Amino acid sequence: MHGNWRWPASLPCRTVATVPPSIITARDLRKQFGDFVAVDGIDFEVEPGESFGFLGPNGAGKTSTMRMVGCVSPITSGQLRIFDLDAASDGAAIRARMGVVPQADQLDAELTVVENLVIYGRYFDIPRAECRRRAAELLEFVQLTERADERVDPLSGGMKRRLTIARSLMSEPDLLLLDEPTTGLDPQARHILWDRLYRLKQRGVTLVLTTHYMDEAEQLCDRLVVMDQGCIVAEGSPRGLIDQYATREVLELRFVTGDVGDHDAAPAVDIAGIGDRSETLPDRTLIYAHDGEAALAEVHRRGLDPVGSLVRRSSLEDVFLRLTGRTLVD
Amino acid sequence: MSTPTTLRVWESQAMVYRKIWRSHLLLAFGQPLLYLLAMGLGVGALIDDNTASVESLGGISYFEFLAPALLATTAMISAGQASLWEVLDGFLWSNRYRAMAATPLSPTQIATGLGLWHATRTAIGVTGVAVALALFADTRTWGVVAAVPVAVLCGLAFALPLSAWSATRYGGTSFPAIIRFGLLPMFLLGGAFFPIDQLPDWLEPVAQVTPLWHAIELCRGLVIESVDPGNVGVHLGVIAAYVLAGWLACRVTFTRRLMP
Ligand SMILES: Nc1ncnc2c1ncn2[C@@H]1O[C@H](COP(=O)(O)OP(=O)(O)O)[C@@H](O)[C@H]1O
Ligand SMILES: [Mg+2]
Numbered sequence: 001m002h003g004n005w006r007w008p009a010s011l012p013c014r015t016v017a018t019v020p021p022s023i024i025t026a027r028d029l030r031k032q033f034g035d036f037v038a039v040d041g042i043d044f045e046v047e048p049g050e051s052f053g054f055l056g057p058n059g060a061g062k063t064s065t066m067r068m069v070g071c072v073s074p075i076t077s078g079q080l081r082i083f084d085l086d087a088a089s090d091g092a093a094i095r096a097r098m099g100v101v102p103q104a105d106q107l108d109a110e111l112t113v114v115e116n117l118v119i120y121g122r123y124f125d126i127p128r129a130e131c132r133r134r135a136a137e138l139l140e141f142v143q144l145t146e147r148a149d150e151r152v153d154p155l156s157g158g159m160k161r162r163l164t165i166a167r168s169l170m171s172e173p174d175l176l177l178l179d180e181p182t183t184g185l186d187p188q189a190r191h192i193l194w195d196r197l198y199r200l201k202q203r204g205v206t207l208v209l210t211t212h213y214m215d216e217a218e219q220l221c222d223r224l225v226v227m228d229q230g231c232i233v234a235e236g237s238p239r240g241l242i243d244q245y246a247t248r249e250v251l252e253l254r255f256v257t258g259d260v261g262d263h264d265a266a267p268a269v270d271i272a273g274i275g276d277r278s279e280t281l282p283d284r285t286l287i288y289a290h291d292g293e294a295a296l297a298e299v300h301r302r303g304l305d306p307v308g309s310l311v312r313r314s315s316l317e318d319v320f321l322r323l324t325g326r327t328l329v330d
Numbered sequence: 331m332s333t334p335t336t337l338r339v340w341e342s343q344a345m346v347y348r349k350i351w352r353s354h355l356l357l358a359f360g361q362p363l364l365y366l367l368a369m370g371l372g373v374g375a376l377i378d379d380n381t382a383s384v385e386s387l388g389g390i391s392y393f394e395f396l397a398p399a400l401l402a403t404t405a406m407i408s409a410g411q412a413s414l415w416e417v418l419d420g421f422l423w424s425n426r427y428r429a430m431a432a433t434p435l436s437p438t439q440i441a442t443g444l445g446l447w448h449a450t451r452t453a454i455g456v457t458g459v460a461v462a463l464a465l466f467a468d469t470r471t472w473g474v475v476a477a478v479p480v481a482v483l484c485g486l487a488f489a490l491p492l493s494a495w496s497a498t499r500y501g502g503t504s505f506p507a508i509i510r511f512g513l514l515p516m517f518l519l520g521g522a523f524f525p526i527d528q529l530p531d532w533l534e535p536v537a538q539v540t541p542l543w544h545a546i547e548l549c550r551g552l553v554i555e556s557v558d559p560g561n562v563g564v565h566l567g568v569i570a571a572y573v574l575a576g577w578l579a580c581r582v583t584f585t586r587r588l589m590p
Binding site for chain 1: 346424425429431432
């Protein structure tokens with residue numbers, strides 16, 4: 001935080017009160033399962049009120065990281081402080097102040113919607129009457145009031161997800177961890193969820209989430225890290241990352257098989273020099289350019305005839321492709 | 331170890347139980363009653379006419395021999411049922427214990443709270459049996475009341491080790507074998523229906539190290555009011571050893587499963 005400057009040993013050591021502590025500080029954080037390294041020495045910080053994301057493909061180590069932050073998985077090595085407490089020794093105190101939305105819903109199918117909330121509040125030792133009050137309020141917030149006394153089973157995926165979010169808020173946490181909050185949901189359900197999360201953020205709840213969806217990261221995160229194979233490969237705001245690792249626009253070209261776009265037929269010969277750079281994927285070729293229309297005009301001028309073309313703004317998907325050479329969701 | 335928060339785990343299980351208590355109690359009350367009528371009175375009528383048989387039962391009627399044992403066997407069966415699929419469910423399907431682990435509750439508290447719940451659930455079932463015993467004059471003694479906590483302890487002697495085992499599982503494939511080759515033989519051969527000295531010589535010491543046999547002996551002694559005080563300590567000690575070992579095992583397996 002202060003470069004290489006160290007507090008001189010001769011001076012009395014006092015806490016510096018001017019810098020508010022981060023909500024989460026991870027230093028060289030590692031997680032190993034046997035010989036397998038799931039998280040390979042990552043550093044990150046999350047500030048109060050911030051909405052922070054882990055973006056990465058399946059297997060990148062996002063859940064492993066979230067579970068360590070959630071104090072339900074001991075760290076293998078490194079340092080992890082949450083609320084200025086040590087994750088290794090103060091797990092219960094940390095968990096008491098944190099809400100968790102796990103990757104897979106963990107709702108009790110034998111209980112009703114409202115019972116699921118009340119009993120969860122009880123785990124935090126909140127009095128029963130208060131649990132019921134909060135449950136009613138939260139059901140309102142996640143728009144499930146009419147379902148309060150129904151069993152959980154028949155709820156749709158989106159409703160279960162919203163209920164899980166409501167449950168995680170029973171303890172009125174300062175920090176909310178969300179592991180792939182909208183994976184598997186239809187577009188409408190995702191937008192309802194994003195809207196609720198956005199409101200939480202406005203209320204000052206610190207959000208930490210993982211996702212492998214670009215649009216989600218762009219919608220929800222102030223700042224994010226891109227994870228791949230247990231490492232952080234980039235960090236920044238969604239816009240900043242796009243500016244740094246991609247161009248303003250992207251031209252997507254589709255060619256018929258056997259033509260330029262074919263994997264084996266080196267397309268670089270023909271499109272070389274158009275835009276800043278290009279990527280050839282199995283089904284399409286991407287040309288990164290400040291002005292996509294100009295790039296398309298150049299493609300046509302060279303006599304190339306793609307069967308399809310599309311100019312779009314670049315996204316985090318392009319950032320990921322640039323950083324790892326792979327697409328994020330296959 | 332057990333702070334009051336541990337009771338929240340108990341509360342959660344109780345909330346689920348509230349939905350099924352009728353069927354559980356009906357089973358706990360009805361099944362022993364059936365055994366009492368069919369075996370105790372029916373089979374007993376054949377046995378009690380035979381002097382040699384009565385002698386081998388220690389001079390009591392077959393009904394008096396069998397009925398108290400049902401307190402212990404019911405505890406075992408009921409606790410066994412609650413410790414296999416139901417516990418696995420908390421780790422695998424409903425993920426109830428995983429949800430708890432994300433709260434201030436620790437895996438040890440979760441295991442302990444579950445143990446307290448097992449004790450409660452067993453107590454409810456065993457009380458059903460006690461009521462059934464009280465219906466018959468031969469077994470309507472104050473000893474029945476004293477035998478209830480013994481049976482509960484017996485339930486825990488099965489519930490905790492089996493819960494520890496279930497916490498290591500990723501499917502229930504081993505459970506039918508546990509019931510068929512573990513619980514059922516104990517139920518049939520463990521001293522409830524006939525004295526274990528009738529067993530083949532090699533099997534008798536096996537029966538003697540099961541918590542069920544010790545619980546049966548103690549329950550029987552208490553109900554027919556002929557306890558040998560010298561044996562009480564041994565009986566309770568063996569049962570308690572299983573309970574303690576089971577709880578320690580639960581602490582380990584719950585922690586491993588919930589905090590990998
Ligand atoms: N309990 C575990 N035991 C062994 N390997 C695990 C365990 N949990 C996760 N892994 C492995 O660690 C890697 C990262 O997994 P995970 O953190 O779930 O990634 P993500 O959430 O980004 O998809 C995966 O290869 C996964 O198989
Ligand atoms: Mg994951």
